[in-house]
Amino acid sequence: MRQYPPKPEKVYFFGTCLIDMAYPEAGMAAIHLIQREGVEVVFPHEQSCCGQPAYNSGFPEEARRVAEKQLEIFSKPYPIVVPSGSCAGMMRHHYPRLFAKDPGLSRVKAFSERIFELTEFLVHVLHIQLEDRGEPVTVTWHSSCHAAREMGVIEDSKSLIRQLGNVKLVTLENEHQCCGFGGTFAVKQPEISEAMVTDKIDDIRKTGAAEVLGGDCGCLMNITGAMSYRRIPITGRHIAEFIWERIHD
Amino acid sequence: MTETQFDFQANIRKALANRQLRSNLSFAMGSMTAKRKAIFSDAAAFEALRAQGNAIRRRALLQLPELLERLEKKCIENGMSVHWAETTDEANRIVLGILRDHHARRLVKGKSMVSEEMHLNRFLADHGVESLETDLGEFIIQLDGETPSHIIVPAIHKNKQEIARTFHEKIPNTPYTEAVEELNAIARKTLRRKFYEGEVGLSGVNMAVAETGTLCLVENEGNGRMCTTVPPVHIAVMGLEKVVEKLSDVPPLLRLLTGSATGQLITTYVNMISGPRKPDEKDGPREIHLILLDNGRSRILSDEQLRQTLQCIRCGTCLNHCPVYTRIGGHAYGFIYPGPIGEILTPQMEGLDKAGGIPTASTLCNACEEVCPVKIPIPDLIRRLRNESYDPNGSVPGHGFKRTFAEAAVWKAWALVNRHRGLNALVTKMAPVLSPILPRLGPLEAWTRGRIRPRFSQKSLHERVREKGIKDA
Ligand code: SF4
Numbered sequence: 001m002r003q004y005p006p007k008p009e010k011v012y013f014f015g016t017c018l019i020d021m022a023y024p025e026a027g028m029a030a031i032h033l034i035q036r037e038g039v040e041v042v043f044p045h046e047q048s049c050c051g052q053p054a055y056n057s058g059f060p061e062e063a064r065r066v067a068e069k070q071l072e073i074f075s076k077p078y079p080i081v082v083p084s085g086s087c088a089g090m091m092r093h094h095y096p097r098l099f100a101k102d103p104g105l106s107r108v109k110a111f112s113e114r115i116f117e118l119t120e121f122l123v124h125v126l127h128i129q130l131e132d133r134g135e136p137v138t139v140t141w142h143s144s145c146h147a148a149r150e151m152g153v154i155e156d157s158k159s160l161i162r163q164l165g166n167v168k169l170v171t172l173e174n175e176h177q178c179c180g181f182g183g184t185f186a187v188k189q190p191e192i193s194e195a196m197v198t199d200k201i202d203d204i205r206k207t208g209a210a211e212v213l214g215g216d217c218g219c220l221m222n223i224t225g226a227m228s229y230r231r232i233p234i235t236g237r238h239i240a241e242f243i244w245e246r247i248h249d
Numbered sequence: 250m251t252e253t254q255f256d257f258q259a260n261i262r263k264a265l266a267n268r269q270l271r272s273n274l275s276f277a278m279g280s281m282t283a284k285r286k287a288i289f290s291d292a293a294a295f296e297a298l299r300a301q302g303n304a305i306r307r308r309a310l311l312q313l314p315e316l317l318e319r320l321e322k323k324c325i326e327n328g329m330s331v332h333w334a335e336t337t338d339e340a341n342r343i344v345l346g347i348l349r350d351h352h353a354r355r356l357v358k359g360k361s362m363v364s365e366e367m368h369l370n371r372f373l374a375d376h377g378v379e380s381l382e383t384d385l386g387e388f389i390i391q392l393d394g395e396t397p398s399h400i401i402v403p404a405i406h407k408n409k410q411e412i413a414r415t416f417h418e419k420i421p422n423t424p425y426t427e428a429v430e431e432l433n434a435i436a437r438k439t440l441r442r443k444f445y446e447g448e449v450g451l452s453g454v455n456m457a458v459a460e461t462g463t464l465c466l467v468e469n470e471g472n473g474r475m476c477t478t479v480p481p482v483h484i485a486v487m488g489l490e491k492v493v494e495k496l497s498d499v500p501p502l503l504r505l506l507t508g509s510a511t512g513q514l515i516t517t518y519v520n521m522i523s524g525p526r527k528p529d530e531k532d533g534p535r536e537i538h539l540i541l542l543d544n545g546r547s548r549i550l551s552d553e554q555l556r557q558t559l560q561c562i563r564c565g566t567c568l569n570h571c572p573v574y575t576r577i578g579g580h581a582y583g584f585i586y587p588g589p590i591g592e593i594l595t596p597q598m599e600g601l602d603k604a605g606g607i608p609t610a611s612t613l614c615n616a617c618e619e620v621c622p623v624k625i626p627i628p629d630l631i632r633r634l635r636n637e638s639y640d641p642n643g644s645v646p647g648h649g650f651k652r653t654f655a656e657a658a659v660w661k662a663w664a665l666v667n668r669h670r671g672l673n674a675l676v677t678k679m680a681p682v683l684s685p686i687l688p689r690l691g692p693l694e695a696w697t698r699g700r701i702r703p704r705f706s707q708k709s710l711h712e713r714v715r716e717k718g719i720k721d722a
Contacts, residue, residue: 013719015710015711015714017667019710020677020709020710020711021677021705021706021709022704022705022706023706024706024708024709024710024712024713025706027710027713027714028710028713028714028717031714031717031719040720041719041720042719042720042721042722043714043719043720043721044721044722045670045711045714045715045721046670048666048667048668048673049667051667053663054660054663054664055632056613056632056635057660058632058635058636058637058638058639058640059636059639059657059660060632060636062660062661062663062664063664065664065668066663066664066667066668069667069668076722097629145612145613145614145615145616146615149614149615149616149618149619150615176616177572177616178572178612178614178616180572180612181612182611182612182613182614183612183613185609185611185612185613188609189261189573189609190698190699191258191261191262191265192261192265192573192576192577192610193612194698194699194700195265195271195576196572196573196576196612197699197700198699222700225700225701226699226700228700228701229699229700229701
């Protein structure tokens with residue numbers, strides 16, 4: 001079990017490249033949730049990508065160069081909050097491997113120690129309490145692979161949804177099965193990816209939920225992209241955006 | 250897959266289009282994963298056992314040359330013959346040599362993935378020897394002229410009706426029946442006769458104990474026991490990584506193997522073979538030959554990271570849990586070992602230039618690593634092989650085969666953009682403007698075949714954060 005620090009005064013926020021370009025509302029909502037607990041959010045403007053696309057594609061040198069940049073920017077000892085299990089997993093578990101032979105490894109390890117996935121941080125460090133102001137709704141939850149298997153934060157995410165009194169959470173049949181995104185996998189193996197996302201959508205439909213929530217925008221982009229292609233009227237959203245919308249005035 | 254050019258994408262397309270295959274696989278996998286889960290229900294105990302299994306396998310690999318020498322010495326002391334084969338071709342010739350020494354024309358086989366790796370059946374057929382698979386699953390696919398699609402359940406891709414049809418068509422005087430007991434009885438009757446006709450029996454080895462010179466063989470049907478005791482000669486083939494140090498290493502590995510493979514606490518038969526028939530004994534073979542096959546393994550062993558591939562105990566559970574394997578089945582992978590273990594083993598054995606496409610068929614979802622009983626970090630090894638595919642200075646055979654100027658340039662540019670604030674902002678700005686008018690080419694074409702194209706936001710998070718006056722440092 002991870003040891004969590006006491007509530008800090010300031011945190012760094014790492015927005016992820018996908019949120020930056022395609023889901024900025026999710027990023028803003030996550031920031032608001034942290035600020036609401038009286039914690040100051042610092043957003044280094046030079047931040048970009050965690051490096052995972054290159055790392056997973058077989059270009060570790062390029063990944064390392066981009067990672068170095070983030071190490072440089074997030075230099076003060078604040079916790080770094082990441083609204084994606086996948087990017088958080090990259091920065092927490094894979095950065096030390098990426099720099100395994102580097103003389104600066106201890107610095108990298110110290111950086112990785114400061115990485116927290118958003119919902120994990122809200123639950124264990126900020127001990128956030130939510131009050132639901134929304135209408136009754138049924139939702140389902142997609143567990144992203146790296147949030148589950150690298151960061152181990154799925155229960156944290158779900159416990160936040162369960163705090164919302166008017167939200168009914170229905171479990172997906174194959175909750176822990178990959179949706180078929182896998183970064184460049186969806187591009188290199190589009191047919192298998194499509195078979196996978198189709199099964200995922202079938203599971204989502206079976207729940208009867210009006211909305212599917214997730215903690216990773218990559219998966220959400222894949223799932224909602226395939227749902228709207230088939231004109232299925234179920235929406236998908238990042239958990240931060242969903243929660244923020246339900247609790248703020 | 251040796252003669253024809255391996256076309257992974259075509260295989261995938263064909264497999265995905267086969268609805269029967271998809272439903273057979275998803276049906277079988279559901280029950281296999283559930284059984285495994287029930288056996289390992291105590292998470293803490295399972296984790297401890299896995300750590301133990303991992304330690305045993307790592308310790309064995311670290312002292313592999315010594316252990317193999319000890320194994321050879323012990324086996325010879327026990328009255329077995331030991332043969333070394335560097336290539337599958339050599340291994341095949343050793344088998345043929347033994348058969349010829351005994352003027353044998355009929356071989357009965359227990360299930361062995363290494364003999365599949367050797368393409369032994371085809372080799373023997375070319376040399377006038379009939380070899381009969383006696384494992385039920387192997388027997389079925391042999392009738393259909395197929396190779397295994399799973400390393401534990403070779404005929405997993407077939408359902409009852411398909412098997413009934415095969416028996417009816419391929420075994421003379423067999424009526425069509427879908428009753429499982431009758432199908433079993435048909436196979437049993439056919440095989441029984443063959444066991445007595447078999448002049449030599451061949452089996453695989455699940456693990457070999459250096460300390461005592463014991464070959465361990467687990468099975469559920471009893472045909473392995475028949476193959477290793479009824480014919481006067483027994484040949485065992487094993488990959489040289491299957492050795493363990495001590496007899497006390499066997500129980501934990503056995504628990505991990507049977508629990509992961511079939512969700513059983515223990516299999517119906519656990520054979521511990523430690524020598525041929527002794528003068529005062531009534532049964533058992535008069536000769537036992539152990540063939541130790543390298544086929545690239547010592548090269549894999551020499552790399553500290555890739556070595557972990559050889560920890561594998563061939564339980565097959567990574568296949569059952571792989572979202573890609575369960576959609577396309579084993580044959581699509583085109584080589585002997587499918588699924589996650591195949592993704593890391595095949596390219597190292599066959600060379601990246603021949604099999605380097607296989608590691609692209611993974612989302613790196615980590616399901617395989619999560620279930621692997623000996624904790625092989627399969628996703629890390631997949632990343633390594635992807636890297637080797639582009640790396641002109643790599644060490645895996647066929648490395649650098651994929652390197653194209655275009656792909657390398659794309660990632661260089663990506664790194665540049667992600668290190669420079671101005672460039673990054675520019676690209677983010679351009680994305681929503683460009684994406685709707687970009688032609689559906691390359692990756693976007695494939696993506697948009699089943700999904701709407703990603704919508705980029707007019708205003709990036711960077712811009713929104715700045716508007717809100719959130720601090721930069
Ligand atoms: S890699 Fe692990 S899970 Fe897969 S077959 Fe080998 S031991 Fe089993």
